[in-house]
Amino acid sequence: MLSTPAPSVPARRLAIVLITAVSVAYTVIALMYFRWGAGWGVVSALIMLAVVGTHHLNMRAALRGELSARFPLLVVLQAVATYLPDFLLPGGASAVATPMLAGTLLVFLPLGWGCALVGAAMAYEGFILWGGLDFAVVTAFYVVSVPTTGAMTYALVRLARTAEELARAREELADAAVLKERLRISRDLHDGLGRSLTAIALKGDLATRLLDRDPGSARTEMGELVRVAREAAQDVRRVARGYRAMSLAGEVDRAAALLESSGVSCQAHLAAVTLPRPSEEALAWGVREAVTNVLRHSRATVCTITTSTGDGRARLEIANDGVPPGPGPAGGGLTGLAERAAQAGGSCAAAPTGDGGFLLAMEVPA
Secondary structure, three states: OOOOOOOOOHHHHHHHHHHHHHHHHHHHHHHHHOOOHHHHHHHHHHHHHHHHHHHHHHHHHHHOOOOOOOOOHHHHHHHHHHHOHHHHOOOOHHHHOHHHHHHHHHHHOOHHHHHHHHHHHHHHHHHHHOOOHHHHHHHHHHHHHHHHHHHHHHHHHHHHHHHHHHHHHHHHHHHHHHHHHHHHHHHHHHHHHHHHHHHHHHHHHHHHHHHHHOHHHHHHHHHHHHHHHHHHHHHHHHHHHOOOOOOHHHHHHHHHHHHHHOOOEEEEEOOOOOOOHHHHHHHHHHHHHHHHHHHHHOOOOEEEEEEEEEOOEEEEEEEEOOOOOOOOOOOHHHHHHHHHHHHOOOEEEEEEOOOOOEEEEEEEEO
16 A cells, blocks of 8 residues: 655545545534534634544545554544544534544555444444434434545545556556666677677688788678678667567578688588477577677587477577686676577576587477
């Protein structure tokens, strides 16, 4: 029930207006009801001022969705101010203040306890106001006004709170959507551009070494560098558009070509199976991230890419024989890959194999 205050909304203003109108109406009724001379009039006015004052403070805290620092003292003070007139003034004077107290009880207490106390208040007012059949209509009016006013107050407060909670939820959802999009862009840039930039650097170094002794091969490598740079530009545009459709076979072909051009023998064994789009894209990203790590972090001479299916699952394994000593590659790449696998309903694991190799394995629904 408790939360940080939200900006004022029309529902809260409506609740304030209606609750204030009810308080004013009952105050006017009370001042008209107590007609026993100036002394009684002053006492009744002071008592109603105490009732309305404590009711106002309680409702202000309730509409903000919080408990007052003086809770439950203010609720107790409102109850005392409500029933004190029965000991000072004649004629069941509490009847005009009990409906406001009913709203406070329903708002601040658990609904079961609040309803029970409102029921007790109805029985009490019926008992003290009963003066025979001649007063049955008046008695019924005041008795029925207790639950109806209380229920109206409770509904208005709940309406205001719900409206503010919905507004706050919309803001949080908008913030979450922005954060999710930022994470997507960050992950896609890392996974997509990482391989391309690595390839550009490798081909640039190779072209530089070949420039003097083999200009023809150097020009070929420069052409490949331009091609990879254009692919990187396309990747950036895809990330900006949110379009990330990828082909597993196409990604494996590009990975094999890149590894071979970097001096790493690549062996690919792909199962002939059609995968759901989310699963195929997740495995394609796995190929891209694994090849990027092979080129950046390993001394591999052989890399194998294998897919298989069984029990309704598709499994991708990418192994290389050149894991360097020390801890494996760290960063957001493998974390992002695990997130992609989880979104597709699968899993991802990567670890050294113990024989100087490294294995990345992904499983997704087939």
